[in-house]
Amino acid sequence: MSVRDEHELKYQVTLVELVDRVLNKGVVLTGDITLSVADVDLVYVGLRVLLSSVATLEEQREISAAGAQL
């Protein structure tokens, strides 16, 4: 009944994966003359906002905890 066999391998980019990579990974070139949100507290502020609609409670707690440590 389904034709999914041909389409089981899907290239999907969700916002969550985008956030995980763009905000948390990649080269950080910082110094006192650079503006950067590589500072984790800022990243977590944004991440919490962005994921609040989809994240589980547990993840939100983790994010809050990580943010609170700073």
Add this chain to the structure above:
Amino acid sequence: MSPPAARDDNLGWYLYGVLAGDGRLPKLHASGVAVDRAHEVELLVEGPLAAIVSRVSLQEFDETTLPERLADAAWLEQKIRAHEQVLDRVLDEASIVPCRFCTVYRSEAELRRFLSERKEALQAALDRVQGQVEVGVKAFVDRERFSAGQATRNEKVRKLQAKASAAEGGRAYLERRRLERLIASEVERFRSQAGREIHSRLQGVSVDGLPLALQAAEVSGRDDEMFFHGAYLVGARESAFEAAVGTLAEDYRDAGVEFELTGPWPPYNFVPAQLRAS
């Protein structure tokens, strides 16, 4: 003619990533996708490196207002997507060392100084990802399909199932509970075993690979459980990796497993977070 200095003072340089600048530079097909749409993406060559940059309003990207912006989900999503889209357009043409979100310099001189001070580390990072892209792999297991598969292959499950359907009343309830517990423990065993095998098979067809955090169903947007998530560095023009995932999908289909690929990404997970000055 250069623009008036006063206007220029309010503009910074947003750095998306770095590529090799000593060969033929790639054509940029990134018109109208910059994080600040008022400006276009350009390549700034500094020694052997080329920086993928665009001018940004420092009012929008200043560190004093940035925390506020980051709390604005719509703003954040738009800028994150723009960052990725710019790199995505370049990725077809060249190997990239991607930078983290919101790497902004106040002036061209500062940007150039940073590139030149970290020239060797950046080149080493570029060498590592030359000709490579990152591909994400996720695998999900559907508990119902997994149980159905176990019922035909797993002797213990088959026996317990027969007992459960033969029993009556309270006895039947207990047998069903036992069966559920057995399935749950078989799923657990399968998750770790299959996860290890998938990772090892994918490492065999990639330059490098590493496990990523699993996503909860609310995040993955799927009903079945994610039990495997990894990122792999693979040849940009090779199909062996995708073929290997296809074979895995075949091999694990009867166990109720489905695979998803993401990417190709700039190699976010395969560049060093910190670069030392030369």
